[in-house]
Amino acid sequence: EVQLVESGGGLVKPGGSLRLSCAASGFTFSNAWMTWVRQAPGKGLEWVGRIKSKTDGGTTDYAAPVKGRFTISRDDSKNTLYLQMNSLKTEDTAVYYCTTLRRWHFDLWGRGTLVTVSS
Amino acid sequence: EIVLTQSPGTLSLSPGERATLSCRASQSVSSNYLAWYQQKPGQAPRLLIYGASSRATGIPDRFSGSGSGTDFTLTISRLEPEDFAVYYCQQYGDSSYTFGQGTKLEIK
16 A cells, blocks of 8 residues: 555654654655645645655755754665754644655645644 | 735535635746645645646546646536535745645535
8 A cells, every 4th residue: 555654743842853754655765756744733734845866866955944954864775754853943833744746746645743842 | 935825715615516716826837836735624635636737646527727827726516525625726946835825615
């Protein structure tokens, strides 16, 4: 079955760090461009960042609100995508979705993991 | 950054009716780069339309997309009970992706 499963969410204090994981199965993960998209409670969707496949350079791009604080990486041997979040702010509170990226649109989505930043 | 504005914010219709949802961009968007998603409460979004008018795998043909430049439309020809949800448009540009604020399609 083709699926993405996120994990690692939870409650963290402002200024803290958290690492999310996304386990992929049912497709060739190493060939896939991957992204993280988040959704604050009751709000719309916001793109967080993307990582290209290694064959396409493996480079990353980030949305302005998270640039310099968040880092996306991948381990193709484990079919896993990561999101390292540092210097967390209350406005980072959201459900974080892992998705495959077909260059310009988000194809397969995980079910999401909730990150709450609160003191 | 390209801003996408969706209208209306909420659309109240009955099953069997036709729904027309609008997405307007602050500057021209390549049709290749415009997509639509459906999100139901408590669920992840689902890709409906990509490239402005291509249906994603498994999407019923009552869903159609059209438009170009700055004006795009998602049409649901005959609403089924399962179509009542929130719909988002999304565009790509300058290595960045943005979403509209969403249109809530509710049962009248």
